[in-house]
Amino acid sequence: MMRKPMKPTVTHDHLLALVPTDPAWKVDWTEIWSLWPELAILDTCPQDPIHHAEGDVGKHTRMVVEALVADPDWQGLPVMDRGNLFWAAVLHDVGKPSVTKHEDDGRVSSRGHSRIGASIARELLWHAGSPFVWREELCGIIAHHQLPFWLIERPDPIRMAIETSWRCRPDHLCLHAKADALGRTCEDQQAILESISLAALTFQEAGCWDRPFAFANDESRVAYFELEDRDPRYAAHEAFTCTVTVMSGLPGAGKDTWISKHRPNHPVVSLDLIRDELGVSANANQGQVIQAAYERAREHLRAGRDFVWNATNVTRQNRSRVLRLLRGYAARFEIVYLEPGPDQLQRQNQDRPNAVPDAVIDHLSKKLEPPQIWEAHKVTLI
CATH class of the missing domain: 3.40.50.300 (P-loop containing nucleotide triphosphate hydrolases)
Structure with a gap:
């Protein structure tokens, strides 16, 4: 994060000004794509043709953002939330160029790109002067943006839903995931959308759809993240030595x-x-x-x-x-x-x-x- 910003004029206010607004909801791609070299390089980063027949990461990113901006649920969010999810969509795959590999079987992989992407986004937004909480909410979306695709396939989806609710807002995460699914060309798009809907139901069932799961006290929360078999509703006794x-x-x-x-x-x-x-x-x-x-x-x-x-x-x-x-x-x-x-x-x-x-x-x-x-x-x- 000590890097010199490539374009000193990139400020948080400038980023918010680029978020599309009513009534046109138009995305200024020329300006957005000129902000950071980390975006421009996406146009030369390949993707697996089975999951992304649309082509490179840059094309996919633009399709995801356009799908998000066209979504009435996104348009109805408060201004700061709209901006947060908009830039999460712009930056959600920014980690792919550093981890993309051509496998021996001809497939293209990008394992770990969510975590790397969150780190890159954090650095860029730190230099832009974005507020800490706003930035970290955005990075949480990027770090976990694939989770709604496979949440229901996990052995304990309720537990994962509870944990995720403390890392990012599940309703925003699923809204992003829907745009991510729509912003691609693949044969299993409908199956992905159904998985996202089931993930949303899982978050709602767990009681953490639009907020972190409510633990009985601080010790209950700490113990839950520490112990795999912990009952999330158990009220832990708080007796500390120091x-x-x-x-x-x-x-x-x-x-x-x-x-x-x-x-x-x-x-x-x-x-x-x-x-x-x-x-x-x-x-x-x-x-x-x-x-x-x-x-x-x-x-x-x-x-x-x-x-x-x-x-x-x-x-x-x-x-x-x-x-x-x-x-x-x-x-x-x-x-x-x-x-x-x-x-x-x-x-x-x-x-x-x-x-x-x-x-x-x-x-x-x-x-x-x-x-x-x-x-x-x-x-x-x-």
Whole structure:
């Protein structure tokens, strides 16, 4: 996310201004396709002819967007929701060029393009200054845009529906999926549309059609995402040994400043400080640093003492390791995520006593997965 925007004039207001409006509902493809090279390249990205006989990804994308814009259900949405789904449709397959492969049997595959596409969209919209919640709702649609196609085929579709409702809005997801199905040429289009309708019924049956599933309390939610056989309506007993604040954010985001202001009396397990103590650089093997950090955390947990875990924690995988440790000691945990704009992040990093090289931040930013509200008992977004 430290990349220089290819076109500095791409702003969130500009993106919203390009969303078609009544009465013409006309899409300005010339302007949209000139915004980012990540869109232009879609015209040269092939697709599997069985699922996409219409041709390349660019053609499919335009067909999906046109199908969405023509849908009365989309036209009737509030303005911000229309804009959110419009740009989700424009960017939904932006990850395909980086993962598309020609298989030995002559087929074309693009496995993993939803996750990659969400990451690319996040970077583009961060540079455009899009509001965090709006952006992450859009990225949630992209990351899960194929789910309505196969939800009913899963062993436990109700559970998957509940989990998905905490990652994106199911009604918006199904609206996008319908446009995705209509915006292609394939023999099984009607079967796909029927699967989407059944997915919609599944979300409705689960009680999470247009909102996250309502758990009894925060612990019930955390436990449900942790345990596969958990009853979603079980009200878990909340008895915690301590509360741990887990920081998250790129270098220079302001984590130390936030801690000094909001947790001034808490002990802090800081990976940066441990690196300094042990003389380990940020580019070296971090095994010794992590081991020392976990042992210090265990000391606080055994004592039932509130503390702060201070590290970048910008991927879900890294956060999950820490959170599993905290769960083992029956701790309550809150994730505090800080995300300044690109210019502010660069300034704050340069003002640090030991500025992190841009290359390191760029590497971390490309893996960035901001915490979602289901990951912890509380998630604070700054």
